[in-house]
Amino acid sequence: MKSSNLLQLSVFGALGAAVAVQSGAPSCVNPPSTLALSDPPYKNFFYSDCNVAAQAVVTSPLPDSDLKQIGPAYTAPSSSGMPPSVGVQGVLRLNDSAVLTLPILGSIRTIRDFVEGPSLLHPIIQAANNFAQDGTGAQVSRLWLDNVTTTTLHFAPCGSSNTSKVTVGKGTLDFTKGDYLVTAQMNYPQMTQLKPSAVLNSQSRGLTTLDPGDTKAVAFLSYSEKLLAGAWRFLTYFGRDSMITALLMEPILSQGNGSAMEAVLGAVLERINRTDGMVCHEETIGDYATFVNMQLGINNSDLGCTYGAIDSSYYLPVLMQRYFVQSPVGQQRWAKFSKTPAGSIDTHNQGLTWGDLALRNAEYIMSKTAAFVTDQTKENLLHLEADQPVGEWRDSFYGIGGGRIPYDVNTALAPAALRSIATLARSGIYPMEKKWSKLADTYAKVWEDKTLQFFQVTIPQQEAQSRIEQYSNRTTFAMPDNPQAIDSDVVFHAVSLDGYDNLTKVEVMNTDDCFRHFLLNTTNDAQLTSFVNQTASNVRRTFPAGLMTGASMVVANPAYGLNPVYAQNWTTGAYHGTVVWSWPLAMMAKGLELQMARCDGSASAPAFCYDSSVYDNVKVAYNTLWDSIDTNSKEVAGEVWSWLYKNGQFQVMPLGVMPPPPGVGGQTESDIRQLWSLAFMAVKRNLSYK
Numbered sequence: 009m010k011s012s013n014l015l016q017l018s019v020f021g022a023l024g025a026a027v028a029v030q031s032g033a034p035s036c037v038n039p040p041s042t043l044a045l046s047d048p049p050y051k052n053f054f055y056s057d058c059n060v061a062a063q064a065v066v067t068s069p070l071p072d073s074d075l076k077q078i079g080p081a082y083t084a085p086s087s088s089g090m091p092p093s094v095g096v097q098g099v100l101r102l103n104d105s106a107v108l109t110l111p112i113l114g115s116i117r118t119i120r121d122f123v124e125g126p127s128l129l130h131p132i133i134q135a136a137n138n139f140a141q142d143g144t145g146a147q148v149s150r151l152w153l154d155n156v157t158t159t160t161l162h163f164a165p166c167g168s169s170n171t172s173k174v175t176v177g178k179g180t181l182d183f184t185k186g187d188y189l190v191t192a193q194m195n196y197p198q199m200t201q202l203k204p205s206a207v208l209n210s211q212s213r214g215l216t217t218l219d220p221g222d223t224k225a226v227a228f229l230s231y232s233e234k235l236l237a238g239a240w241r242f243l244t245y246f247g248r249d250s251m252i253t254a255l256l257m258e259p260i261l262s263q264g265n266g267s268a269m270e271a272v273l274g275a276v277l278e279r280i281n282r283t284d285g286m287v288c289h290e291e292t293i294g295d296y297a298t299f300v301n302m303q304l305g306i307n308n309s310d311l312g313c314t315y316g317a318i319d320s321s322y323y324l325p326v327l328m329q330r331y332f333v334q335s336p337v338g339q340q341r342w343a344k345f346s347k348t349p350a351g352s353i354d355t356h357n358q359g360l361t362w363g364d365l366a367l368r369n370a371e372y373i374m375s376k377t378a379a380f381v382t383d384q385t386k387e388n389l390l391h392l393e394a395d396q397p398v399g400e401w402r403d404s405f406y407g408i409g410g411g412r413i414p415y416d417v418n419t420a421l422a423p424a425a426l427r428s429i430a431t432l433a434r435s436g437i438y439p440m441e442k443k444w445s446k447l448a449d450t451y452a453k454v455w456e457d458k459t460l461q462f463f464q465v466t467i468p469q470q471e472a473q474s475r476i477e478q479y480s481n482r483t484t485f486a487m488p489d490n491p492q493a494i495d496s497d498v499v500f501h502a503v504s505l506d507g508y509d510n511l512t513k514v515e516v517m518n519t520d521d522c523f524r525h526f527l528l529n530t531t532n533d534a535q536l537t538s539f540v541n542q543t544a545s546n547v548r549r550t551f552p553a554g555l556m557t558g559a560s561m562v563v564a565n566p567a568y569g570l571n572p573v574y575a576q577n578w579t580t581g582a583y584h585g586t587v588v589w590s591w592p593l594a595m596m597a598k599g600l601e602l603q604m605a606r607c608d609g610s611a612s613a614p615a616f617c618y619d620s621s622v623y624d625n626v627k628v629a630y631n632t633l634w635d636s637i638d639t640n641s642k643e644v645a646g647e648v649w650s651w652l653y654k655n656g657q658f659q660v661m662p663l664g665v666m667p668p669p670p671g672v673g674g675q676t677e678s679d680i681r682q683l684w685s686l687a688f689m690a691v692k693r694n695l696s697y698k
């Protein structure tokens with residue numbers, strides 16, 4: 009195919025200035041919400057009203073795009089409508105002829121299989137595409153595996169010249185240049201979307217006018233039943249994403265019956281595995297659920313869940329404490345909320361209440377953390393599930409380098425969950441387990457004080473300087489390696505233990521310190537002083553000495569790893585490589601602020617407050633981080649971005665155009681809007697630390 013007619017089109021609804029088409033659907037009281045966002049080579053259009061919510065993504069290759077990197081993802085509708093058919097409509101302008109080579113009319117998950125697979129197609133889904141010529145227009149449609157739902161994508165020439173024509177080819181649609189009216193329709197039940205004003209609490213309603221773009225984005229992803237993780241790749245429930253978001257955005261999210269906070273908590277509790285108490289990582293719904301169930305010999309479309317991520321279970325008690333104990337509104341809600349019958353969405357949980365499932369989750373955590381309290385060995389640390397290659401937020405192949413024992417879960421999430429279980433038990437939330445009031449605190453103290461040492465990496469100053477020189481020699485960044493920036497021994501914590509290539513410690517400097525700072529107020533002064541100081545040094549030092557770049561703070565820095573595999577695998581093209589994610593910026597900024605807030609001048613304040621070499625270091629790191637967030641404010645609502653070092657400076661680059669690391673087939677396109685990246689609506693710089 010010639011690159012000039014390579015039109016790449018991902019339609020999640022429709023295109024251009026989308027408007028809804030509703031045959032037989034009720035008219036809406038409120039005006040539709042629309043948003044158009046450009047992230048070259050992608051253009052995104054959002055449309056939602058009371059009947060339909062849709063995202064359209066159009067890809068036009070840039071003149072300098074490497075077409076091998078932007079996967080040809082010709083994809084199709086996954087908006088939701090209500091029976092009968094609803095959908096969206098828009099105008100697609102082609103300034104050259106184009107071929108739609110591969111329409112995938114299926115669930116987002118089906119499309120992700122193709123994009124991330126890479127190129128994984130399911131014959132049972134593709135073979136069901138029906139092409140039909142309609143005069144000078146044409147359409148492709150597909151009956152879902154449920155035998156009920158149909159998705160249709162129709163193109164009709166339009167516009168003043170109106171000489172264009174689309175022809176059905178061999179499993180393709182062939183377009184001449186011109187304007188086309190695109191109509192995407194389906195008959196699938198629509199959930200109840202929360203209005204922008206219903207997502208935010210009353211004190212924060214002003215954001216609807218002050219920050220309309222982010223407010224629309226958060227509302228687009230918010231439903232009374234759950235919050236969706238991101239657009240477009242993650243337009244479903246994800247436990248970790250929604251809970252991290254709720255923790256960061258709690259100060260502005262609505263509370264009470266029908267609120268955003270209860271949507272998050274309810275969605276998580278509803279989907280807990282009743283047998284072992286684990287939190288659902290990702291749900292499988294719609295056409296993909298029918299597809300997965302078919303493989304298991306089950307003839308229905310019931311929701312399914314994956315439980316492979318071990319971190320997700322530990323966020324739940326923390327969020328429950330924030331809401332049901334610390335919030336004046338939430339305090340009044342547990343009695344009623346906990347009695348909600350489970351099973352209306354996850355049929356496996358019929359017969360239980362959300363309260364029962366919360367108890368199962370706490371039992372899981374108490375049971376998993378007990379052994380280490382008795383005997384502090386590496387074997388007793390929390391491991392990923394034996395049959396899972398990944399299992400916390402860095403869930404790509406190179407995320408934690410194949411490590412079995414993740415840093416974040418062991419040193420922060422487990423003790424934080426235990427602290428919260430103790431508080432929840434004291435508040436009467438687990439009436440049968442009053443003993444947890446003390447026991448969970450006892451456990452937490454051990455997990456707080458005895459886990460960091462397993463992960464700590466200390467590199468003497470001179471050795472550290474030499475390692476970053478060696479790293480610069482191995483990479484092609486052509487940027488200064490800043491050995492003079494290393495003014496002390498370098499200390500950081502391995503991102504995991506027991507990784508690939510026989511790495512006992514996966515010595516990648518990283519941002520996961522933010523979990524401890526954000527979630528815990530530890531009390532072992534000797535440990536806290538050096539921990540908070542090394543975070544500050546690593547955050548403020550410029551890459552490759554530290555984590556800071558002109559594109560903001562990277563989530564991983566492999567420069568101190570001696571094995572060449574570090575530099576090879578954690579690259580600017582790797583999803584969890586030397587790239588910038590938005591939410592860790594927010595969590596690190598908030599975490600450092602919370603630690604500094606403990607310095608209230610009292611005798612009980614932590615010792616680091618009274619050591620200016622440390623306190624000032626933290627303050628510099630906090631302000632360096634905020635300066636970089638402000639500089640990159642255009643990026644922060646996105647999921648993840650990368651950078652190039654060119655003409656003496658760091659330049660932001662979309663991850664989607666960077667070459668993937670060796671051994672990874674396709675590149676990942678960043679979501680234009682990610683739920684947890686909207687955290688900066690709530691997380692603001694505190695100027696009293698300037």
Ligand SMILES: *[C@@H]1O[C@H](CO)[C@@H](O)[C@H](O)[C@H]1NC(C)=O
Nearest residue numbers: 012068070071102103104105
């Ligand atoms: C189509 O538009 C793009 C972007 O504006 C431009 O680079 C390209 O040359 C145009 N192609 C034709 C055939 O006009």
Ligand SMILES: *[C@@H]1O[C@H](CO)[C@@H](O)[C@H](O)[C@H]1NC(C)=O
Nearest residue numbers: 153154155156298307308309
């Ligand atoms: C859909 O129809 C096909 C063919 O009649 C049948 O084999 C299949 O089981 C049906 N699927 C469902 C979920 O009803």
Ligand SMILES: *[C@@H]1O[C@H](CO)[C@@H](O)[C@H](O)[C@H]1NC(C)=O
Nearest residue numbers: 143144164165166167170171
């Ligand atoms: C474009 O032309 C076709 C064929 O002449 C006609 O059927 C169609 O209604 C026209 N569409 C518009 C939007 O003018």
Ligand SMILES: *[C@@H]1O[C@H](CO)[C@@H](O)[C@H](O)[C@H]1NC(C)=O
Nearest residue numbers: 281282283284285313314315
């Ligand atoms: C729920 O947990 C049990 C026990 O660990 C496990 O056997 C089962 O497969 C889990 N359910 C799902 C859907 O993964």
Ligand SMILES: *[C@@H]1O[C@H](CO)[C@@H](O)[C@H](O)[C@H]1NC(C)=O
Nearest residue numbers: 154155302305306307308309
């Ligand atoms: C699946 O269930 C539907 C009814 O819900 C039935 O019509 C169909 O025959 C079933 N398919 C199989 C393979 O059992």
Ligand SMILES: *[C@@H]1O[C@H](CO)[C@@H](O)[C@H](O)[C@H]1NC(C)=O
Nearest residue numbers: 265266341344345346347348
């Ligand atoms: C929320 O409000 C609805 C409508 O008033 C009521 O039916 C429902 O029981 C309430 N749910 C909870 C958990 O309070």
Ligand SMILES: *[C@@H]1O[C@H](CO)[C@@H](O)[C@H](O)[C@H]1NC(C)=O
Nearest residue numbers: 409507508509573577670671
């Ligand atoms: C690095 O990447 C190579 C090639 O994909 C792989 O074999 C190896 O296991 C990876 N090592 C680590 C520590 O990620």
Ligand SMILES: *[C@@H]1O[C@H](CO)[C@@H](O)[C@H](O)[C@H]1NC(C)=O
Nearest residue numbers: 474475476477478479480481
């Ligand atoms: C880096 O490469 C230069 C030039 O090849 C060499 O002189 C220097 O010794 C290397 N430095 C390290 C630390 O390997």
Ligand SMILES: *[C@@H]1O[C@H](CO)[C@@H](O)[C@H](O)[C@H]1NC(C)=O
Nearest residue numbers: 507508509510511512571573
């Ligand atoms: C890892 O250790 C095993 C056993 O000692 C050895 O066979 C293997 O070659 C080592 N792998 C690497 C990549 O060093």
Ligand SMILES: *[C@@H]1O[C@H](CO)[C@@H](O)[C@H](O)[C@H]1NC(C)=O
Nearest residue numbers: 604605606693694695696697
């Ligand atoms: C900023 O920090 C100061 C000092 O800890 C604190 O008193 C104040 O409440 C903080 N402001 C905000 C808006 O959180």
Ligand SMILES: *[C@@H]1O[C@H](CO)[C@@H](O)[C@H](O)[C@H]1NC(C)=O
Nearest residue numbers: 526527528529602603605606
């Ligand atoms: C830690 O201390 C800060 C400052 O006193 C406070 O705002 C925060 O809520 C505390 N966090 C926890 C988890 O107790």
Ligand SMILES: *[C@@H]1O[C@H](CO)[C@@H](O)[C@H](O)[C@H]1NC(C)=O
Nearest residue numbers: 495496541545619621622625
């Ligand atoms: C904290 O870090 C700074 C900068 O690296 C260093 O100068 C200072 O000695 C450290 N303080 C302590 C108490 O370790």
